Amino acid sequence: MKQKRFIDLFAGCGGLSLGLTNAGWQGVFAVEKTADAFETLKHNLIDRDVVSAFDWPAWLTCGPTTTSELIENHSDALKKLKGTIDLIAGGPPCQGFSFAGRRNPDDPRNRLTEEYIQIVDMVKPKYLLLENVKGFKSAFKNSANESDKGKVYAEVVKEKLEAIGYKVFHQIVNASRFGVPQPRPRFIMIAMRNELLIDQSPFVILDELLPNYRKNKGLDSAKDTSVKEAISDLETEGAILIPSIDTKGFQQIQYAPVQLTTYQKLMREKSDKTSSPDSLRLARHNDVTLTRFKTVLSGHTKGKTVKKEALELLGTKKRSFTPLHPDLPSRTITTLPDDLLHYSEPRILTVRENARLQSFPDWFEFKGKYTTGGKRRKFECPRYTQVGNAVPPLMAEAFGLVIESLGHNNE
Template sequence: MNFERRPTQRTFIDLFSGCGGLSLGLCQAGWQGLFAIERATDAFETFRANFLRAGARYPFQWPEWLEQRAHSIDEVLDEKPNQLSRLRGKVDLIAGGPPCQGFSFAGKRSASDPRNKMFQRYVDFVELVRPKFLVLENVPGMNVAHKDGRGKSKQTYYQKLVESLAGIGYDVSGKVLDAADFGVPQRRARLVAVGIRSDIARQFTSGGQREASETIQSAFALIEAAGARQLTLYGNGRQVSASEAISDLAVGTAKKRNTQEYVGEGARHGYRQVKYEGPTSNYQSKMSDGVSPEEMDSMRLARHREDVEQKFATILKICRPGISLSAEMRSMLGMLKHRTVPMHRDRPAPTLTTLPDDILHYCEPRILTVREYARIQSFPDWFKFKGKYTTGGKYRRTECPRYTQVGNAVPPLLGQAIGDGLLSCWSPDVVAEVHSKPTAIGLAKNRALSVLVES
């Protein structure tokens, strides 16, 4: 592909795609998806329902040589090397977020976790396809070293990744971004690494004289500027709060509960859902735009035992909102869980996990529904989820239920800003402006941020 011939849409492949949060964000920014690799069957079925069905809003241009089903990256690399090689140099972006559980401080953070090695398979895939850009999203813990047997810190997996990609001709730099700064109603810090193939990086600079790192810094400035625009659009110039995200999905008081029988996929006697009556905030309006109440799925409310509901009510009454319960408070309430956070009504939600009982509603004694989870992750209401709601025991190793799918996802609005910023890199005028002054990084962002000051 001649780099100077600009197609109408830039193309991407999504590795470790999960249910499709990053894919959705990139598509919303104007990218064209080719295919995605995801090994969890439930997560891939959600991906299929939103990107591969007839009439999909953002249909992928899926190749005939790859069956439309769940695949592991090992399977594709081992069985389709020739087909991947034929894509060499013809793909604009490979995006992917390898499993983060082995790096996450919310988990056991084990150096021996086999999922930690998935970044190397990412590198193998990149070496075959040779895209122009790379995006890798993970938890900040990827850049914090595990300890060896003597308690000394080893090289971080992020450092290993950068070295491995440099060895195959890519310049990579990373930055920790908070999703709340991009219009997502959730404090969610993520390490985002952007890579540019070395020969392409030289084409973005004047005569190839500037360092590739400057080009990547410019890309991050453009990504953050896109985030500032999204804050204006979704949050009226400020971060979106939990109530602005989900107040229209509230159950109501005991005297006036706004619920009806649950009628969604897998409906069973006794389950209820909110009777949706429409948005009440700017963010809600944008998430529900063009979607009828009948089209909204994953609305099922949890059936809490009376004693559990009473305990949740006590937590909401006596505990500080937005703060995880202390060990003393958990002991007083007879709770074994290490993390329970009642949301703060007027602030972005805390980081969502794959465990729905980690977070409590800000004013109702219950956990969130999957749809509320999705709202807080910035999935629009038309996006549908497939599979079980939850799972447990030995099945947690093999199943990927809806709460897990949403909790593991890249927030689409964060993905959209990344996509917007990278697309802007193809504009010589934009990149030249960002490079033009010593304070270019701040200037690129300040232009978009100026509207926030005026508001």
């Protein structure tokens, strides 16, 4: 059977591409504008031999770029791809739709969805997979443009795709359904060209596929994966601390063979058993912060966000801060490293622990700084941000299998 081919737009560090590759798809190219995130994708999915995700075309430089630049410089090449691409996947940057901050329909990043649709119209793939935050499905109450008020942007996108010949299905889906140890509700849109046959909604197919998918991964389909099941092998208590392998002046645990949960075994597959993965660097908290964290661990309900009044008494201006519960899934991983507190240790999570909670395998390495700040935020995409913005690979893989099954009806 001919291998299905995909393009990944707004690819980030490669979570969606990794999942599709694990589902048997072949990537053609990926578009990501930030140099750090693209370097992570390139390092893991192109340069290394763990997986071979992309068959990169000669006409496109293998480097960071934007959808705008792709359209401006390579429209002819995109049109020549018509009939050769099975899937365009992509999650346009969603800051204007997120409930984590002020929702702004006029955020220029929202216009990237329009560029997504323009590329779809040029390439005319059989299928589309679009991932975004659940706020993508909510109406805007305020807008500088009166005509935008009350609109549900997901419906606007649906109408535009239908106008160029696609049937569209969408639903809010929790990542925890795929074994990912966090709920992470996400808006998922799957579309297919009108002439393609389909007997049922792809989300019905997903419901039928999931029990066997989780069973094949060794994951219990009757319960969610907990935080402790995901990262207990990375605790500092009882571990040997060594100098960080990727940052001077910091420490990390010595990655060692220990008794592993099923999920941890899955995350350690294909990793080098003799060496440590990257991104295990432990934060250096000052005494004031350590005292605050210890107070939260001893005096606040784990798994629940600390109330604003309590945060003020603790002397922090954080808007959201949650001590994790070891026996429950994590709260949704964000781009901020200090939104979550370890369930038993007075510290924030490492990048690797966040990556585990996003279902990135341990062999997957992250490039760039750990954090950044100030004006550099506009240009840099550090590791915590890369992980927080990513599509969980376990979730992406399942959707890759769903879309592949749709294709079986049209061969």
